[in-house]
Amino acid sequence: MKQPFPFSAIVGQEEMKLSMILTAIDPSIGGVLVFGDRGTGKSTAVRALAALLPQITKISGCPVNSEKVEDVPDWAKLETKKSSLAPTPVVDLPLGVTEDRVTGALDIEKALSQGEKAFQPGLLAKANRGYLYIDEVNLLEDHIVDLLLDVAQSGENVVEREGLSIRHPARFVLVGSGNPEEGELRPQLLDRFGLSVDVASPKTVAERVDVIKRRDAFETDYEAFMVRWKAEDALVRGQIETARGAIKTLKTTDAALTDIAELCLKLGADGLRGELTLLKAARAFAAYREDTAIGRDHIRAVAPMALRHRLRRDPLDDAGSGVRVTRVVEDVLG
Structure with a gap:
């Protein structure tokens, strides 16, 4: 499976890259909103960030990425309590997503085949201790926006329906991107983003040539390109880890x-x-x-x-x- 385009290889867009690095150092900053034209590297930067971030320690198989055994929800029913290193989760929240898919719901398959009332975790569970990414965030349906506002405020996802009463932590860094020409963001959600950056297409011929060269090399000579930028990404990752300790x-x-x-x-x-x-x-x-x-x-x-x-x-x-x-x-x- 191919790794995303390297974070360090993105040409320009320094403010966007810095904003994402800052939220990686201190997630309590509250996320990043990236507005700009199509094709300016918004989605590429988010996916590159996933490969750049330091790994987290989690209980193996825990659906909410718990760091300690005592934090694992009762409904998870894990067979093992061993911990392991895992990539920092970066979860996509697609447009048109249903509320059940976001929050989680009754596991219909288990209910029908085993007669067991079990919880099927949603995207908020997967994003805990990581990033929740929304492309075209300004087009998100209002009821999903309201749901995200509630969870972002409390840091907890609560599901009370279909005979279920479930609570689990849902602390994530919200990253949204969009094109301002396609509509404005609701003020309540806009205020929830800690940082906001505007991105634009490169303004010089030299920068545009660099973008073309790097993207072409990524697609035509993938292995060599990844080796070329691996050390740069490792350097930034090390700086993030050092800063996390120094900030205290x-x-x-x-x-x-x-x-x-x-x-x-x-x-x-x-x-x-x-x-x-x-x-x-x-x-x-x-x-x-x-x-x-x-x-x-x-x-x-x-x-x-x-x-x-x-x-x-x-x-x-x-x-x-x-x-x-x-x-x-x-x-x-x-």
């Missing part, structure tokens, strides 16, 4: 918190989710850079992706939200 001891000064609060206040961001996300993203970026404290450079680098989707529309300002954030960052941080 990283210093946050009152000056940094003041800068973050002032930025959000001047931008008119609703609530305090913007400040908290910006703090977490800046901290993850500082850890990734192997710095020991959050500074203005870290805040400046991640502010657009943490705040651009939290701004109120200003009918008197034609500038895009990213430009507005950059303007205020320059005003506050210099």
